[in-house]
Amino acid sequence: MDELRVAVSRDADIVTARQLGRELAAQVGFAGSDLTLIATAISEVARNIISYADNGEILLGLAHKDGLQGVSVIAQDDGPGIPDIDRAMQDGFSTGRSLGLGLPGARRLMDEFEIESELGKGTTVTMRKWCR
Amino acid sequence: MPVPILKQGEILIASVQAAMTDRDLLQLKDELADKIGRFRSRGVIIDVTALDVMDSFATRTLRGIAATARLRGAQAVVVGVQPDVAIAIVQLGLTLQGVATALDLEEGLELLRRSTMKVDHCDG
Numbered sequence: 043m044d045e046l047r048v049a050v051s052r053d054a055d056i057v058t059a060r061q062l063g064r065e066l067a068a069q070v071g072f073a074g075s076d077l078t079l080i081a082t083a084i085s086e087v088a089r090n091i092i093s094y095a096d097n098g099e100i101l102l103g104l105a106h107k108d109g110l111q112g113v114s115v116i117a118q119d120d121g122p123g124i125p126d127i128d129r130a131m132q133d134g135f136s137t138g139r140s141l142g143l144g145l146p147g148a149r150r151l152m153d154e155f156e157i158e159s160e161l162g163k164g165t166t167v168t169m170r171k172w173c174r
Numbered sequence: 175m176p177v178p179i180l181k182q183g184e185i186l187i188a189s190v191q192a193a194m195t196d197r198d199l200l201q202l203k204d205e206l207a208d209k210i211g212r213f214r215s216r217g218v219i220i221d222v223t224a225l226d227v228m229d230s231f232a233t234r235t236l237r238g239i240a241a242t243a244r245l246r247g248a249q250a251v252v253v254g255v256q257p258d259v260a261i262a263i264v265q266l267g268l269t270l271q272g273v274a275t276a277l278d279l280e281e282g283l284e285l286l287r288r289s290t291m292k293v294d295h296c297d298g
Contacts, residue, residue, distance in 0.1 A: 053196040060227055061193070078227065078258035079265060085229040086266075089196075133267060144230055147266035 045104075048088075050117075051097035056088040059100040066102050067113050071173045080113060080171055083151040086144040087117035087167050093144075095121020095164065105170045112153070112172040120164035127157055177202045179209060184216040185286055186248075187279070192224045199235045203242060210246040217286035218243045221279055223254030233268045240273040249274065249289055253282035 046066065048059040063084040064077050072080065084100065091098040098119025105114040124130045133146050145167070149155040152169040159165040177198055180187045186209055188202055206218055220239065222228065228236075240250040251274045255263075263270070276282040 057193045057195055064226070075258040075261045078256075078262045081227045082229050082262040082266065085227050085231075089229065089231055147230055147268070150265050150267060151262065 046102040048100045048102070049097070050088050050091045050100055050119075053089075053092065056085055056092065059088045059102075060084040063100075063102050063113070063115060066104075067171075070104060070111050070113055072113070072171070076171065076173075079151040080115070083148040083169060083171075084115055086148040086151075087115065087169070090144050090165075090167070091117060091119045091121070094124075095119035098164070105172075107172065110172045110174070112170050115152075115169045116166065117169075118164065118166040123161040123163055124157070124159040124165055125161060127159055131157070177205075179205060181209075181213050181215070184214070184290065185219060185283065186210065186213065186215045186217070187219045187221065189221045189223075190225050192226050194225065194232075196231055196235075199232060203235065203239045206239060207242050207246055210243060210248045215248050216290050218248050218250040219279065219282045219286070220250060220252045221254050221282075222252060222259075223256070223278070225254075225259065226256070228255070228259050228263055230266060230268060233263060233266075233270065236270065237273055249286060251276050251282040251285055253277065253279055 046062050048055060048062060060081040064081040067077050067080045088100055101116040103114045105112040131146050152171045154170040156168045175191055175198060177188050177190055236252055243250040253276045276285050
């Protein structure tokens with residue numbers, strides 16, 4: 043199991059994505075609370091897809107850097123896009139049915155977090171966490 | 175998968191499963207609000223021992239369940255938050271502020287028993 047793709051269009055897919063992400067992270071060598079942090083971050087970005095874009099996908103894979111092993115999580119959708127990414131990354135900012143803690147929360151749980159969004163085209167969130 | 179709700183005297187006990195979806199959680203809120211009235215319950219225990227992830231939605235919904243129970247005249251206690259889950263909630267920047275918590279089911283029952291007795295005493 044190296045690369046996994048999870049289609050996200052309903053709330054049960056959030057559970058599937060975070061469970062598979064946890065399994066992959068365990069294979070890489072993550073343990074303890076790191077597994078829960080990764081699963082929780084996946085849950086947040088998967089829910090973001092459903093809240094704002096209706097459907098998209100989560101790609102789970104391995105990552106390597108400077109002799110470190112890790113996991114990468116890519117959440118992509120072809121939804122409306124985020125007009126103001128800086129604001130979306132502020133705690134408490136939300137245009138949807140949420141507290142607005144999803145994306146900034148996910149960033150705090152992972153080591154690396156990048157977000158690209160184009161209006162009318164969609165949003166891609168890329169997150170990585172390194173196994174130390 | 176709907177959350178099973180057990181009735182034990184004046185207390186309702188809901189045991190949340192690992193693979194709980196958003197819809198299951200919202201359904202639990204509705205069912206508890208209804209059952210508190212039907213069974214005239216004084217306390218509600220939400221056991222999250224099996225839950226491996228509590229993200230922002232789950233945390234917010236649990237707060238909502240506790241507030242709803244309170245408005246229906248029952249005290250809610252969340253029990254069994256796992257250590258890793260507690261760490262993740264804090265790192266997410268969330269809290270379960272305003273929600274009573276206890277280590278496990280036994281402690282939760284004890285907490286409710288004490289606060290229910292206190293109410294009885296005041297009434298009497």
